Amino acid sequence: MRTLLLTILIFFFTVNPISAKFYSNVSSIPPLQFLNATQNAWETFSKLAGCHIGENINGLSKLKQYFRRFGYITTTGNCTDDFDDVLQSAINTYQKNFNLKVTGKLDSSTLRQIVKPRCGNPDLIDGVSEMNGGKKLRTTAKYSFFPGNPRWPKRKRDLTYAFAPQNNLTDEVKRVFSRAFTRWAEVTPLNFTRSESILRADIVIGFFSGEHGDGEPFDGAMGTLAHASSPPTGMLHLDGDEDWLISNGEISRRILPVTTVVDLESVAVHEIGHLLGLGHSSVEDAIMFPAISGGDRKVELAKDDIEGIQHLYGGNPNGDGGGSKPSRESQSTGGDSVRRWRGWMISLSSIATCIFLISV
Incomplete structure (x- = not known):
């Protein structure tokens, strides 16, 4: 019990500061963000083009x-620079999951996919993948679940x-x-309401940089963008070193010239899918596809x-969508101000209780 309470305190109140910037529209993105668009956490992998089994390449x-x-790759121990059978097998599976030609080689199309920013959740768990071809009874559906x-x-x-x-x-x-x-509420029986208390909410959302207490550190801009837990843990973490675009929601699909600014809602919808139990999909147009440029x-x-x-979960009992169940937010009214104040007082009281229990 004391370990759990200590983890809560450390996780939420002793984390690295974030450097994220939020741009309200496309025109507010600085030109430099387009000029440096080819830089990301994995750009050095592009130099490995043409490598094949039997080689030893830095x-x-x-x-x-x-x-x-x-x-x-599920083997433990130090990784070497040898292009061995283990690496070739990993490449084969990766190419299959991402609808690439299965060659077992680091060809240009495979490397272009590898260096794209993506979700930090794994595509395979315990070496098992259901992204593409993992379902014997379904040949068209590519969605997957957690074990x-x-x-x-x-x-x-x-x-x-x-x-x-913070x-x-x-x-x-x-x-x-x-x-x-709301996008998930429209097609399910689920409803979502914003709470002012992180200790009472089912789902907690936060932006963090580097190592932040869950053993899955972020790696800087344009690498892993976010990760989320499976139900019912309810943790959604986004990389605090990314720059985010917060569009007004009127545009459902947009492809800009390549930039280092990431569309926040696109990532949020994807990670909420994980929070609800979905794994990754090999359908490129699906929200649950792991990568996004x-x-x-x-x-x-x-x-x-x-x-x-x-x-x-089944479908929405009110119909097949159409915005009938919007996510509910706290409003800036007098009554809700009181509720927010009460929520924070409850949170502070709970935190004080945690500190007391840890100290005894």
């Missing part, structure tokens, strides 16, 4: 670490979410997440996303 060890991080198909229990159809207070997010940023939750905007659920989430 940098292959880091590529193996990349594949290990996303579940394609054991975890989901929020039937008694829990009204979920609450809160933001880590981020001091603006209402404009918070509305992005409200829209993202800087400047792209993709927020509309695809058929594959809807089929996957309704396999877990």
Whole structure:
């Protein structure tokens, strides 16, 4: 119990400061963000083009670490610069999952996909992938689930979410997440309401930099963008070193010239899919596809996303969508101001209790 309480305190109140910038529209993005658009956390992998089995090339060890991080390599121990059978097998599976020609080689199309910014959740868990071809009974659906198909229990159809207070997010940023939750609410029986208390919310959202307490450190701009837990843990972490575009929600799909600014709602909708129990999909137009290029905007659920989430929860009893169940937010009214004050008082009281229990 004391360990759990200590973890809560450390996680939320002793984290690295974030450097994220939020741009309210495309025109506000500085030109420099377009000029440096080819720079990302994995750009050095591009130098490995043409490598094949049997070679020993400087940098292959880091590529193996990349594949290990996303579940394609399960062996332990130090990674070497040898292009061995383990690496070739990882490349084969990766190419299959991302609808690439399966060659087992580091060809240009494979490397272009590898260096794209992406979700930090693995594509394979315990060496098993259901992204592409992992379902014997379904040949067209490419959605996947976490092992054991975890989901929020039937008694829990009204979920609450809160933001880590140290981020001091603006209402404009918070509305992005409200829209993202609404997209899933429209096709399921689930409802989402914003809470002012991180200790009482089902889902907690925060921006963090580098190592932030969960063993999955972020790696700087344009690498892993975010990661989220499976139900019912309810943790959504976004990289605090990214620069984010917070569009007004009127545009459902957009492809800009390549930029180092990432569309926040696109990432939020994807990570909420994980929070609800979905894994990654090999359908490139699906929200649950693992990667997205800087400047792209993709927020509309695809058929594959809807089929996957309704396999877990069923459909919206009020219809098949159409915005009938918007995510509920706290409003700046007098009554809600009192509720926010009470929520913070409850949070502070709970934190004080945690400190007391740890000290005894």
